[in-house]
Amino acid sequence: MEHALDHRDFYRLPWNYADNGISWLEPTTKCNLRCEGCYRDLENPVHKSLDALRAELEVFKRLRKSDCMSIAGGDPLLYPQVVELVRLVKRMGWKPIINTNGLALTEPLLKDLKQAGAFGFTFHIDTSQNRPRAKGFTETELNPVRLRYAEMLAEAGGLACSFNATVTERTLPEVPNLVRWARDHADIVQTMVFILFRSPELTGEFDYYAHGRKLNFGSTYKETDWGGSESVFAADLAAKVREVDPLYRPAAYLNGTANPDSLKWLLANRIVLNGETMGYASPRFMELVQSFSHLFTGTYLAYAGPKSTARGKLASFFGALVDPAMARIFFRILRKSLGNPANLLRRAHMQSLMVIQPVNLEADGRQDMCDGCPDMTVHDGKLVWSCRLEELNQYGAFVETVPRPQMADGTCPKSQ
Numbered sequence: 001m002e003h004a005l006d007h008r009d010f011y012r013l014p015w016n017y018a019d020n021g022i023s024w025l026e027p028t029t030k031c032n033l034r035c036e037g038c039y040r041d042l043e044n045p046v047h048k049s050l051d052a053l054r055a056e057l058e059v060f061k062r063l064r065k066s067d068c069m070s071i072a073g074g075d076p077l078l079y080p081q082v083v084e085l086v087r088l089v090k091r092m093g094w095k096p097i098i099n100t101n102g103l104a105l106t107e108p109l110l111k112d113l114k115q116a117g118a119f120g121f122t123f124h125i126d127t128s129q130n131r132p133r134a135k136g137f138t139e140t141e142l143n144p145v146r147l148r149y150a151e152m153l154a155e156a157g158g159l160a161c162s163f164n165a166t167v168t169e170r171t172l173p174e175v176p177n178l179v180r181w182a183r184d185h186a187d188i189v190q191t192m193v194f195i196l197f198r199s200p201e202l203t204g205e206f207d208y209y210a211h212g213r214k215l216n217f218g219s220t221y222k223e224t225d226w227g228g229s230e231s232v233f234a235a236d237l238a239a240k241v242r243e244v245d246p247l248y249r250p251a252a253y254l255n256g257t258a259n260p261d262s263l264k265w266l267l268a269n270r271i272v273l274n275g276e277t278m279g280y281a282s283p284r285f286m287e288l289v290q291s292f293s294h295l296f297t298g299t300y301l302a303y304a305g306p307k308s309t310a311r312g313k314l315a316s317f318f319g320a321l322v323d324p325a326m327a328r329i330f331f332r333i334l335r336k337s338l339g340n341p342a343n344l345l346r347r348a349h350m351q352s353l354m355v356i357q358p359v360n361l362e363a364d365g366r367q368d369m370c371d372g373c374p375d376m377t378v379h380d381g382k383l384v385w386s387c388r389l390e391e392l393n394q395y396g397a398f399v400e401t402v403p404r405p406q407m408a409d410g411t412c413p414k415s416q
Contacts, residue, residue, distance in 0.1 A: 005235040007261045011252040011283035014290060014300060015372040017383070021302030022374035023066040023094070024386045027053055027085055028074040033101050036128035036226035037166070037197060039390050040074065050081050050088070056378040057092055063383055067299040068119065069094035070375065072386070077104035083112045090117025095303060097122060097160070101129065102149050110156050120160025120303055122193070123149050128166055128226055139165060139174040143181045146189075154188040160305050162191035167237060169228030175237060176244035179353065183245065186272035186349040190309050193354040194237055197227045206361060207402050210395035234263035234355045241353065245270070247277050248353075251286040256360070258368035265370060266355040271312040271329055273336055273348040278316070279329035281350070285319045302374070304350075312348030358387065365401040 015021050030045030031038075048056075060066070069089045076082055077100050089096040098113065099122045125131075125146055127139055146163055153159045163182075167175060175194065182192040208215045241248045251269060256262030269281040293301035316333055319326025337343040360368040369385060377386040384392060391399045 005238055005250070005263060005266075007253055007255060007263060009283070010250050010266075011287045011290075013252045013254050013265070013267070013372065014294075015254060015374060017372065017376070018063060019065045019300065020372065020374050020376070021066060021300045022068045022070055022097075023060050023064055024070045024072060024375040024377040025053065025056060025060075025089070026072050026074065026377060026386065026389075027076055027079040027082070030078045031073060031075045031101075032078060032103050033075070033129050033131065035124075035126075035166070036224045039387075045074065047079055050084060053085060054088060057089065059378045059381055059383070061092065064376065065299050066374075067095060067293075067297070067302045068097050070097045070099050070122070072099040075100050075104065077102075077109070083109075083116045086113055086118050087116040090119075095119035097162075097303060099124065101125065101131075103131070105149070105152070107152070107156075110152065114156055114159060118159065119305065120162065120190070121149070121153060122162040122164055122191070124164050124166075125149075126165040127171060139171055140177045140181075143177075146181070147185065150185055150188045154306075158306060160190050160303050161188060162193060162303075163189065164193035164195055166195045166197050167232055168197040168226065169230045169232055170226070172232055172236065172240060175240040179241050180244050182351060182353070183270070183272055183277060184275055186270075186275075186351040187310070187347070188306075189351065190304065190306065191352040191354060193356065195356045196232045196234070196237065196358060198231065198358045198360075205363075205403055206365065207404055209400045209402060210391070210397045215395065215399065231360075234266045234357045237355050238266070241268075245277055247279055249280040249282075251281050251283045252290075254370055254372050254374075256368035257371045258360075258362050258366045262357070262360070262368055263355070264357050264368075265374070266357070268353045269350055270353065271316060271333070271348050271350055273312070273333055274340075274343055274346050276336070278312070278332045278336070278348060279325075281315070281319070281329075282323050282325035284323045285315075285326050288319075288322070309350045310347045312350045315350060316348070361401055363403065365403050367401060 028047045029040055076098055086096045096118050097120050098118055102123045125142055150161050153161045182189050250266050252267040253263050254265035256264050271278045290300050313333055316326055316330040320330040333348055362368055375386045376383045379392050388398055
């Protein structure tokens with residue numbers, strides 16, 4: 001399935017290998033959940049030492065600018081020195097963003113992490129997980145779990161709150177409910193991220209090699225029935241968003257390493273007043289935000305805190321001075337406020353909707369990765385794709401895909 005979106009309509013984020021909005025740090029491989037399709041080795045969990053993590057951060061300092069540092073894993077809340085790590089990341093100049101399933105988050109730990117300098121949290125919650133005391137058979141049934149974490153952060157105050165959910169062919173129909181839920185809570189939820197599931201495609205048209213040796217790739221990436229039988233693309237998800245939010249308009253993107261028209265990261269930013277979408281920030285406005293951020297801070301903006309995202313009216317006003325699309329949002333807010341004077345006192349909140357479309361295999365064997373990937377991490381002193389660390393750990397190299405020769409009937413011979 002795939003619907004049409006034209007990348008030329010959007011602003012290509014200027015993020016690149018050396019100058020990016022985000023970087024990615026993994027202090028531990030230990031996790032307290034096993035998500036469907038997870039590619040991390042959870043059987044032999046490892047905690048890195050704080051000295052080793054400091055050395056990785058120094059590699060980032062030397063090779064890459066970024067606004068935020070995603071602290072991931074595994075689940076970073078299981079890392080024994082997570083508070084010290086957050087303090088270190090903050091001291092070295094990044095906004096610490098903790099990527100977690102949330103199970104280990106307690107109010108005392110949240111207080112300690114905030115005091116250490118945590119900027120925000122991204123909670124991974126979806127039906128791929130078998131959560132204790134929160135078993136959801138649908139994504140919609142998990143919304144109360146999401147709300148509990150959002151309210152927890154709102155009560156602590158000053159912390160950015162994001163959620164991500166992996167989307168498959170089977171869960172795609174539920175995207176409108178998640179988009180509606182996020183809109184209803186735009187005052188305490190700053191970002192909703194949809195990560196499109198990719199089957200590892202272990203059979204069919206490709207053989208796999210590392211260091212010139214053919215591999216049995218099944219031991220690295222495992223198939224799962226939860227993923228469905230058909231890939232979902234960014235444009236498919238965008239069509240679902242429009243079902244519940246007709247004003248939806250992406251503003252910016254990152255393309256693929258093989259295809260310039262791939263929508264690997266697709267960003268939209270809506271302005272919500274009293275539970276209603278007033279419009280979506282334009283590509284020109286997004287370009288201005290990124291340019292001004294880099295000009296005045298030296299880094300491209302990735303995450304904004306609750307105080308900043310609560311200034312939707314101000315953003316629409318200043319945007320209206322230079323961009324007709326933002327002017328339409330400003331006048332829509334003005335009409336809503338004149339029609340209901342209570343809206344004059346209400347804040348308009350900016351909320352990001354992000355779609356991440358992982359690697360695709362081209363027919364010629366090229367792997368279409370995220371060009372300017374924000375989730376680069378450190379391995380052996382080098383920057384590498386975090387989503388492919390298992391290949392380096394198992395084989396010492398990234399795996400190459402080679403198309404199998406087709407037979408006369410158009411089929412591919414089975415791999416030996």
